[in-house]
Amino acid sequence: MFTRLCKSVAQKGSQALLVTRALRQVHTGTALCQDGAKIPAGLWKLGSLNHVAIATPDLEKSTALYRDVLGAEVSDVLPLPEHGVYTVFVKLDNTKLELLHPLGDNSPIQNFLDKNKNGGMHHICIEVNDIKAAMNDLKAQKIRCLSPEPRIGAHGKPVVFLHPKDCAGVLVELEET
């Protein structure tokens, strides 16, 4: 795809600009062809906010807040032993919150809760349509991914986490949809 686009840009000159404009909201990085022309770095696209993950030391209390006080629809408690968390989904009109509580001895959120006794926002998850293309672009632009390859996330889809220090202090998860 990269080569094909590169040739297309080289051959068609200014048409590339029209292509780029037509790809509104499609990622347009700054990779260069051999002749230096800017081309779309990939055809991956950032999509919706899939969820905001909230780590909580008291899952029942936090679930009750959203269900009984704020009146949201919530899921049953879902144990995800392979991810070291219990999860409760809180449905909002356009996205969801995911309440997380440690499961097992090596939960990835235990350290966060040790530092944040009351709980807090753990990460945000944004959808992309091509996670490998996204990772290639991110690496090229010095945004660190926390794993060299995508992993299968809690929703059974490929995910990768980006380093918080490269993302305004926020742990950002990308999920392929």
Next chain:
Amino acid sequence: MFTRLCKSVAQKGSQALLVTRALRQVHTGTALCQDGAKIPAGLWKLGSLNHVAIATPDLEKSTALYRDVLGAEVSDVLPLPEHGVYTVFVKLDNTKLELLHPLGDNSPIQNFLDKNKNGGMHHICIEVNDIKAAMNDLKAQKIRCLSPEPRIGAHGKPVVFLHPKDCAGVLVELEET
């Protein structure tokens, strides 16, 4: 409204259940009529996630991340001196991120950035259709609001913040839409 609903439940008995079911996603608290029957505590409704607010020590770098690396549509920098912040909106398909940076000497996010040098998630904002009804219910259920009355928020709409210690460590803003 409360009295009218109460009478309705008392008079119509099991019809209240049908009403409650019809009000799917409408807040249904646990207030009681004089005869002990449960009734909907109010007709306010939790809606969409309006935004996730991210405080950043470097607004240009954070904007560049979302605009140039992740390919999102971002706004110009919007100074909001009455709220003590500069804001950049990052458009996602279903909601937005709001990048915040201190403006002036008494910015409400300066303390957060002093504790979180790299930045981080500051609050989430969820829409409600009746903020005063929501506040009444929240107070009755011992969820602390950070102001006794709604204030006009950054979008020109009534908002209230809820105490993080009552919300799983998360600063939650409710905005009337």
